[in-house]
Amino acid sequence: MSNKGITSRSEDYSKWYNELVIKAGLAEHSAVRGCMVIKPYGFAIWENMKSVLDAKFKETGHVNAAFPLLIPKSFLSKEAAHVDGFAKECAVVTHYRLKNDPDGNGIIVDPDAKLEEELIIRPTSETIIWNTYKDWIQSYRDLPILINQWANVVRWEMRTRLFLRTAEFFWQEGHTAHETKDEAIVETKMILKLYADFMRNYIGVDVVTGVKSESERFAGAEDTYTTEGMMQDGKALQMGTSHFLGQNFAKAFDCKFQTREGGLELVWATSWGVSTRMMGALVMAHSDDEGLVLPPKLAPIHVVCVPIVNKKSMDRKPEMDAIVEKLKEGLGADVKFKYDDDDQKRPGFKFAEYELKGVPIRVAIGPRDMDKGVLEIARRDEKTKELIPIDDAVEYIQKLLVEIQDNLLQRSRNYRLEHTTNVDTFDEFKKVLEEKGGFIYAHWDGTEETEDKIKELTKATIRCIPTDNPLEEGVCVYSGNPSTQRVLFAKAY
RNA sequence: CGGGGUGUAGCGCAGCCCGGUUAGCGCACCUGCUUUGGGAGCAGGGGGCCGCAGGUUCGAAUCCUGCCACCCCGACCA
Missing domain, CATH: 3.40.50.800 (Anticodon-binding domain)
Structure with a gap:
């Protein structure tokens, strides 16, 4: 124990984190499973993050709006990959009224008040937003739409941890609609850079940016760009993602526009978000056995x-x-x-x-x-x-x-640099992961089978294929098949 | 969802095996005095449906049954 009654990082990193979050007055567990109370000191830091990001979004042409917390169940199923990704962690509203229990046991759900169609509490808002955009977009003149919303969402996670993974969390989600594929990709990458700048220059975490492998992609995206930070235990934390959604949601919600040439085309989309998880990154990246260490640009008190x-x-x-x-x-x-x-x-x-x-x-x-x-x-x-x-x-x-x-x-x-290793054999891969931890750059044959196998054997996953990754001839660290570049592997939160 | 654990004062815990005074300790809180250069000391004081519901018993925090909740570890995820 340190002199403040917090378990030391070396003793039990995970325990250190939990105790620190609570003792420093950032957040605590609430009466609701998996949901936290963010306390004033913690919320003040979050508000600082918000105000910086909000200003950056506005500088880059975005505006804020608000969409419903509740989403008709049928909306979720319109995009196949999306429903696969989120269906198993949705909170569902089935009734709209309570009544006194006729048997005198307090209050019960009124069985007569069953909803015709159940509503889900948003795990993310693509569906409700694209259902709305479809009515807003007729012509190329209606594009682009550059909207952000600050919201809370619910994902019924099996296991939760303060800030890092809570059943309810606060975030911002940007949802943009574009005339061309290129424009949407430019938007996706611009936001990625905006996020990375924020994480480096405000949170003080030197993130690695890159693109996710297919299996780690957001449910419904064509490409997911990510910012990966390294925590003091060498594990990776995905701190923010920016998705190029292609025309998937436009297709699902039949959102088409008249082109300059008079044709009809599906709208191109992006979505992007950062959440209160960044609070967890802030704590885990800098703090020590005496307590929090806050970067001045986000500290409520300087x-x-x-x-x-x-x-x-x-x-x-x-x-x-x-x-x-x-x-x-x-x-x-x-x-x-x-x-x-x-x-x-x-x-x-x-x-x-x-x-x-x-x-x-x-x-x-x-x-x-x-x-x-x-x-x-x-x-x-x-x-x-x-x-x-x-x-x-x-x-x-x-x-x-x-x-x-x-x-x-x-x-x-x-x-990060000290805990980053290039490895060329699978034995070395396992050894480095076991003894040193941190980030590993290794050749990968590009197949999901190899990715899954490596995950199964080592618990390390592909965090990303880094931005501007140098091409290099090599052989896959697991399969021995040819590879053209190293990708970033790590154990992750 | 599998494994483990815990529900006793605002918080952290002891008591439970082996039933029996007025349920106890530390922190916090209140009052007073003395203190103040790295978590102050003394004295006094307030605060409990012992998670919920049944059962056994003359008697239950303690034994039995059921339920609920939360935490931790794994598989899934921002």
Whole structure:
């Protein structure tokens, strides 16, 4: 156990994660199976993610809208692959009324209130949206449609984990409609890049981007592009996906448009999403045995200031307050600053508490510092602290926030590179996976049989065929058949 | 869905085998005093349908039956 009562990462990574999420006040289990309560501190981080992404979507021409939570059951079955992918994890609404139990046992579902057609709670919204788009699109002049929605969805997962896989989760889902195949592919790839930039520059996770193999594809997609992050246990986490849907949903919902030439053609589609799962990635990528480590660009609090006041220095509190006030003003509104002068809690408690919460920078000020005209400034990521002259503090902190943000990305990149191995034989593949873990680049013959076999034998899956993957002659690590490129394998969440 | 586990105060647990005082401990909470440079100390105090429903018994947190819920590990998934 670490000094905060959290299981250490080396002891039990999975337990560490669960305890940290709860102790840091991000989320907790609710009364409903598999569904979490996102607590204010956790939601504040999610809101920061949302506002950054929302602005990026709007910059790239998208608008927000809202579609129903409930979807007629028949809609789901219109696209064959889609129903295969989602049917077994759908929550179904069958009735619309409750009534008092005539036997006096509380309240029961009124059998007379059975729905003609059951409704499912959306596991994703392609079907309801394409059923709507069909009415919106007649001509090429109605295209493109570039819509995003922020929503919650339900997938009845067998096993759940806070943020990483919950029965209900929050996300955004973009659904776009295009005139041409090329335009839809450009959109799909543009969003992939937008996601990857966000993950690198905000979450600080140096993701690998690429395209999924056929068996890992989104149900109903022609191609699924992905961003794969590496967690501190070497496992991969799919952090966001962007799908080129081809004309599959247009076909399923009979959504055609008149072309510039007067013909009739099916609409081309994309969909893309990132979810509260990114919260899990944020925790698992950077945090340590003392608690969260948050990247400044997403932290609800950037700087916490803890005053050290004892009986002898009580009369100097106003002087202290003035220094802190000046510092806060100097930092400006963009730096979220918290002055915690609650005298009910001692400094040591606060230090531990804000470390647990991952606040990037802590400033301590006490009589000793005031005598020397300095502040003690501690950075969360490296757990170091320095005494900085009060007059230099604003500049120091502003630079440090940038440095911490960069450092997290750099650490993530280094960690990934250190835990990435090229392997050429299956024995080596198994050995590396067993002993070192992480990402493996290996030749694959491109068949689903080989992919399945490797998964069965090692639990590693193909995470993606990386973007701009160099072509290279080789033989499949499992089958020995010829291959033209290495693909990314890893155990995944 | 298979395997394992747990339901006792807001949280974490003990008690259960072997039935019998007023159900106990730690944290948190309230009051007071002393404290405050890495999770403060002392004193006092409040808080329980012992998961639910039956049964056995003079007597059930404890034994029996059934149910429900949640967690963890696997197979599936953002």
